[in-house]
Amino acid sequence: MKFNSVFDIIGPVMVGPSSSHTAGAARIGLAARNLLGSEPTWAKIHLYGSFAKTYQGHGTDFALAGGLLGFDTDDTRMSKALDIAREKGMQIEFIEDSAKTNHPNTVRIITGDGKERLEIIGISIGGGKVEITELNGFELRLSGNHPAILIMHNDRFGAIASVTKILAKHEINIGHMEVNRKDVGKEALMVIETDQNVDDDVLLELEKADHIIQIAKIVS
Amino acid sequence: MFRTVRELVEIAEKENLLISEVMIRQEMDIKNKTREEVFNEMERNLQVMEKAVADSLKGVHSVTGLTGGDAVKIQDYMKKHTPLSGYVMLDAVSKAMGTNEVNAAMGVICATPTAGSAGVVPGTLFAVKEQLNPTREQMIRYLFTAGAFGLVVANNAFISGAAGGCQAEVGSAGAMASAAIVEMAGGTPSESAEAFAMTLKNMLGLVCDPVAGLVEVPCVKRNAGGSALAVVSADMALAGVKSRIPCDEVIGAMYRIGQQMPSSLRETGEGGLADTPTGRFLKEKIFGV
Numbered sequence: 067m068k069f070n071s072v073f074d075i076i077g078p079v080m081v082g083p084s085s086s087h088t089a090g091a092a093r094i095g096l097a098a099r100n101l102l103g104s105e106p107t108w109a110k111i112h113l114y115g116s117f118a119k120t121y122q123g124h125g126t127d128f129a130l131a132g133g134l135l136g137f138d139t140d141d142t143r144m145s146k147a148l149d150i151a152r153e154k155g156m157q158i159e160f161i162e163d164s165a166k167t168n169h170p171n172t173v174r175i176i177t178g179d180g181k182e183r184l185e186i187i188g189i190s191i192g193g194g195k196v197e198i199t200e201l202n203g204f205e206l207r208l209s210g211n212h213p214a215i216l217i218m219h220n221d222r223f224g225a226i227a228s229v230t231k232i233l234a235k236h237e238i239n240i241g242h243m244e245v246n247r248k249d250v251g252k253e254a255l256m257v258i259e260t261d262q263n264v265d266d267d268v269l270l271e272l273e274k275a276d277h278i279i280q281i282a283k284i285v286s
Numbered sequence: 287m288f289r290t291v292r293e294l295v296e297i298a299e300k301e302n303l304l305i306s307e308v309m310i311r312q313e314m315d316i317k318n319k320t321r322e323e324v325f326n327e328m329e330r331n332l333q334v335m336e337k338a339v340a341d342s343l344k345g346v347h348s349v350t351g352l353t354g355g356d357a358v359k360i361q362d363y364m365k366k367h368t369p370l371s372g373y374v375m376l377d378a379v380s381k382a383m384g385t386n387e388v389n390a391a392m393g394v395i396c397a398t399p400t401a402g403s404a405g406v407v408p409g410t411l412f413a414v415k416e417q418l419n420p421t422r423e424q425m426i427r428y429l430f431t432a433g434a435f436g437l438v439v440a441n442n443a444f445i446s447g448a449a450g451g452c453q454a455e456v457g458s459a460g461a462m463a464s465a466a467i468v469e470m471a472g473g474t475p476s477e478s479a480e481a482f483a484m485t486l487k488n489m490l491g492l493v494c495d496p497v498a499g500l501v502e503v504p505c506v507k508r509n510a511g512g513s514a515l516a517v518v519s520a521d522m523a524l525a526g527v528k529s530r531i532p533c534d535e536v537i538g539a540m541y542r543i544g545q546q547m548p549s550s551l552r553e554t555g556e557g558g559l560a561d562t563p564t565g566r567f568l569k570e571k572i573f574g575v
Contacts, residue, residue, distance in 0.1 A: 067287075067289070067441045068440065068441060069437055069440040069441050070287070070316055070437075071313060071316065071317065072309050072312075072313050072328075072430060072433035072434065072437065073313075073327060073328075073331075073433075074437070074440065075398070075399045075432075075433040075436035075437055075440060075445070075462075076328065076331055076396065076397075076398050076399075076407070076429045076430075076432065076433040076436070077331055077396055077397060077398075078396070078397055079330070079331060079334045079394060079395070079396050079397075080394065080395065080396075080397060080401060081392055081393070081394055082388065082389030082390060082391070082392050082393060082394075082395055082401050082404075082501065083389050083390050083392060083401055083402070083500070083501035083502070084400070084401050084402060084501050085397040085399075085400040085401040085402070085404075085446075086400065086446045086447075086448060087448075087553075088401065089397065089401065115448070115549070115554075116448040116549075116552065116553045116554050119499060119554040119555055119556065120496070120499030120500075120553065120554065120555050122499070122573065123496070123498050123499035123500035123501075123555065123572075123573075124499065124500070124501065125392065140394055142394065144392075145392050169449075170448040170449060170549065170552060170553070170554075171446070171448050190446075190448075191446065191449070192399070192400065192440065192444055192445040192446030192448075192449060192454075193397055193399045193400050193440065193445050193446065194397050194400075194401075261318065
């Protein structure tokens with residue numbers, strides 16, 4: 067089920083005016099920042115559907131910027147986020163995109179920090195709850211509300227087993243897991259939502275496991 | 287884990303529990319937290335709601351000037367007159383509008399289930415509190431009961447205006463509030479379900495048509511309507527009135543109606559009140575387009 071906690075309904079505590087267009091947008095921006103693993107220096111943000119039509123009225127623009135700056139939904143600096151981003155030299159461009167999408171509140175964020183570049187698609191499904199549906203061309207379903215690790219690996223026998231073995235050893239419980247690949251035998255993406263945050267020494271151990279290319283984590 | 291209102295009510299009645307207790311136990315179970323931790327988290331949300339209502343009664347106004355100050359007007363009126371709709375109802379209306387005025391002014395609120403509909407649950411809570419004199423624990427339980435019903439709607443239909451229109455937001459919020467009022471007033475779990483059904487039935491088809499795409503007009507006043515209806519349905523259910531259409535089927539109807547709604551009436555600011563001469567004029571005045 068998409069919603070399982072009472073706090074998905076009674077919550078989040080947030081700066082107004084819209085849970086899907088402000089709080090949800092901030093959470094998608096924050097997910098992009100966490101996946102990049104550093105403060106972005108630039109972002110190109112495509113808005114679709116209701117996001118594209120009403121983003122100024124709802125503060126979707128400053129909320130996305132706030133998320134990229136690392137603000138939580140109840141951060142009272144939120145309404146000043148565009149100014150703060152400008153002061154920090156973060157270049158943000160908004161594009162109202164008329165392309166049809168499956169969900170009315172969809173955003174595509176292309177962002178980077180000068181070294182790494184990242185592209186995600188996020189949807190805001192209501193009440194501040196979001197899902198990341200695409201990362202660098204890989205389809206996935208990530209809530210952004212739970213800690214998660216994303217593991218880029220080669221599509222080989224034993225890659226998944228080597229990861230889950232390490233997690234089991236450290237008694238880390240997996241809440242949701244999925245694997246996606248662009249082609250057989252090529253690069254694949256493993257997404258693991260966990261019940262608790264994963265320590266860096268576990269990540270280091272995972273990085274050394276067989277067939278693993280790169281690891282990112284989302285802290286919740 | 288309950289998926290429907292029927293399952294929720296069955297669990298509560300079979301085990302002789304309040305709806306809030308079923309929700310609290312499930313939350314402890316899925317999050318692997320203690321009762322105290324779950325209660326403390328909800329207590330923090332309750333404090334945010336209390337502060338938003340208190341702030342609104344000092345008078346707040348949005349940046350655009352479209353909304354604000356009405357909660358205070360109603361409170362002043364109630365001091366000088368006996369309200370025709372009754373003290374509890376008008377108090378709920380005022381506190382619901384006040385919370386949404388704070389939201390529109392980009393203040394801090396707690397989404398219940400959304401920000402646009404954030405006034406209804408706290409507005410009704412702080413109004414019925416004056417008559418029922420609940421303990422702090424009962425006030426927190428009110429939020430768990432509302433949340434339990436909201437979870438069913440979110441998983442079987444939708445709770446956002448962009449997905450299902452205002453019926454999904456203020457409709458859900460009003461229905462959740464009705465169910466919570468019934469529990470606080472000493473009603474049974476099935477009476478909570480009847481109250482929920484009767485409120486949502488009266489909200490079916492309500493579109494999301496915000497002027498200039500802002501969560502202001504008509505959102506603040508729809509929160510007024512949602513809370514008034516919540517109080518009425520709770521009274522009806524406590525009197526023994528039942529909904530002919532079962533609660534889960536009303537939620538199903540809300541879902542299908544939302545799917546049939548054109549996107550111009552789902553939070554795009556293109557149809558309905560947004561597309562009236564005054565709605566268009568206000569948009570032009572604010573954004574210059």
